[in-house]
Amino acid sequence: MIHKQASSTFPIGMRPDFPDFPATIFPVMAFLAAFLSLAGISPSYSQSFRGEVQALERISSAEPLEILLEGGAVLLLLGQEEFPYLQGLRIIADPLPRGMPPGGFSLLVFGDVDPPHEELLQDAPGHLSLAGRSLARIPLNPERRESLTIELAPPRPFPGEAAPGLSAATATSSFSRGAIALQILPATKGFLPRHDEHAHRLRIEPIVAPFGGILVEMEGDASLMEKASPLLSLSLDGENLQPETATFLSPGIYQLQAQAGEYLQHRQNIGIEEAVTTRITLQPHEPRSFLTFQVPSVAEVFLDGEPLSADSEKPLEHPPGLYLLFIGLGDFFISRSILLEPHGEYEIGLDLDVLIRKR
Numbered sequence: 001m002i003h004k005q006a007s008s009t010f011p012i013g014m015r016p017d018f019p020d021f022p023a024t025i026f027p028v029m030a031f032l033a034a035f036l037s038l039a040g041i042s043p044s045y046s047q048s049f050r051g052e053v054q055a056l057e058r059i060s061s062a063e064p065l066e067i068l069l070e071g072g073a074v075l076l077l078l079g080q081e082e083f084p085y086l087q088g089l090r091i092i093a094d095p096l097p098r099g100m101p102p103g104g105f106s107l108l109v110f111g112d113v114d115p116p117h118e119e120l121l122q123d124a125p126g127h128l129s130l131a132g133r134s135l136a137r138i139p140l141n142p143e144r145r146e147s148l149t150i151e152l153a154p155p156r157p158f159p160g161e162a163a164p165g166l167s168a169a170t171a172t173s174s175f176s177r178g179a180i181a182l183q184i185l186p187a188t189k190g191f192l193p194r195h196d197e198h199a200h201r202l203r204i205e206p207i208v209a210p211f212g213g214i215l216v217e218m219e220g221d222a223s224l225m226e227k228a229s230p231l232l233s234l235s236l237d238g239e240n241l242q243p244e245t246a247t248f249l250s251p252g253i254y255q256l257q258a259q260a261g262e263y264l265q266h267r268q269n270i271g272i273e274e275a276v277t278t279r280i281t282l283q284p285h286e287p288r289s290f291l292t293f294q295v296p297s298v299a300e301v302f303l304d305g306e307p308l309s310a311d312s313e314k315p316l317e318h319p320p321g322l323y324l325l326f327i328g329l330g331d332f333f334i335s336r337s338i339l340l341e342p343h344g345e346y347e348i349g350l351d352l353d354v355l356i357r358k359r
Contacts, residue, residue, distance in 0.1 A: 047134045049074075049110065051183055052127050056118060057204075059086055062275040065204040071105070074130065075182040076115050077204065079152070079175030084246070085275040086175075087163040088207035089150045091182065093200060096142040103139035103187055105200065109148060110181040111135045111173030132181055135171040139187070140200070149207070150180065165207045211248045212272035216241060216258070218282045224263065228284035231261035236270070246277055256280065262287040262320075262342040287342035290315040294349035295327060301348075302326040303338075315345065 054073035057065055060080040069075050079086055093107050110132035138146050151169035154176075173180055184200045216234055218225065234241035235257045241247055251274045258266040263284035270278060293301060293310040301310040304323045308316060320342045326335045327350065340346065 046131065047110070048129060048131045049108070049181075049183065050127050050129050053116065056115060056179075059083065059089070059204075059206055062206050062208045064206070067202055067204075068199045069182065069184055069202050070199045071184050071186070073183070074128075075202070076113065077180040077182070078115065082277075083275075084213075085208040085211065086152060086206055087209055088152050088166050088169060089180070090147060090165065090205040090207060091150070092145055092147045092203040092205065093138070093140055094202075095144055096140050096200075098142055100142050102141045102143075105140045105184055105186050107136075107138045107140060107146065107148070107200075107202075108181075108183045108185060109135040109138070109150070109171065110183075111150075111171070112178040113181045115179040130181060132178065133173075135173060135180075140184075163207050163209045206275075208275040209248075210250070210274055212251050212274050213246045213248045213277040214241070214254075214256075214270060214272060214280065215244070215246045215277055216256070216280045216282065217244050218260070218264070218284060220283045220285075224284050224286065228260040228263040231263065232258065233260070234258050258282055260284055265343055287320050288317040289320050289340035289342065290345045291318060291340075292316070292345075292347050294347060296329060296350075298329065299350070300328040302328075320344070 051072055051074035054070055054075055055067060056076045056078065057067075058078045058080050059065070060083045062085070067075060077089070091107070091109065096102075096105060110130075113130055113132035116128060116130075135150065136148050138148055140146055148171065149165065149169045150171045150173050151166050153172050153174050182202060214236065218229065218232060220228070232243055234243055236247070236249075236254045241256075249272060251272050254270050254272060256266070256268055256270050258264060263286070264282060266282055270280070272278060291308070292315050293308075293312075295301065295310050297311050299310055301308045303318065303325055305326075318340060320340045322337065322339050324335060325338045325348070326333065327348075329350070334350070338346070
């Protein structure tokens with residue numbers, strides 16, 4: 001038995017019956033494509049591209065980056081784990097030189113690009129084949145700057161709302177999935193001047209969270225750290241602080257207090273700047289007492305038989321404990337027991353009475 005195969009064609013002027021797609025989907029898709037074309041932004045999709053990697057820059061601060069990108073070359077941007085404040089990038093392209101037609105060159109932006117090893121870029125520079133998700137294609141013009149704002153996801157766990165400037169984001173990417181690549185290319189291959197003779201100035205402005213951070217660590221002798229670390233307590237303006245953990249807060253002046261039993265007592269004012277992590281390193285010490293002397297310069301001072309310099313302008317440090325203090329002044333001498341407590345400050349002097357006797 002022979003079955004007649006249904007034809008896949010249909011008469012001109014008739015629309016095929018696609019039950020899964022409503023008739024309104026076609027004009028909507030056409031409108032969306034036209035809108036993206038007018039906006040100069042292409043929809044996101046995976047794409048391969050070639051070019052010589054001119055630079056690989058790591059965004060590690062809020063300072064803007066300016067680079068003269070050669071035509072056809074590729075600029076790769078990477079994030080840094082040590083810079084958690086980065087929430088987006090604003091990319092600004094200078095106008096084209098006068099005499100060039102609008103749209104003669106375009107800025108291509110890719111995300112999720114697997115960057116080549118830096119050793120490969122140094123040992124074998126040249127054109128490389130790369131692949132990434134197309135984020136935008138922005139035609140450049142001779143009379144105005146063009147810009148693109150990229151929001152970086154996932155957002156960092158900062159309190160409050162997103163960083164100012166992200167409301168204008170037109171693309172989303174993530175440094176955890178790869179680099180962001182920028183490339184300047186002509187509209188057509190035959191466009192003059194040759195694209196490899198054209199260089200274009202780009203400005204990359206990091207968009208950062210309006211917070212700064214503080215990270216407090218304690219370092220020192222291993223045996224001393226073993227005794228001091230379990231006793232360490234930190235506070236910032238009275239709020240508890242975790243050691244060796246970055247804490248994020250609004251910029252301003254704060255007071256840090258640190259204590260680790262008798263091994264550490266520390267207090268200082270800390271300035272927190274936006275998008276900067278302030279690192280504080282504390283060092284525990286064996287407990288010390290501090291001695292100053294108010295005695296004549298010719299006096300001799302001994303502590304448990306150890307001579308001390310009594311004319312020093314700075315306090316003398318000494319381990320805490322119970323000692324025998326001896327002060328000699330010519331034929332006169334006096335001795336006392338003294339208990340020096342950890343971090344105690346002591347002033348030692350002579351109080352001589354005047355003896356008057358009537359004969």
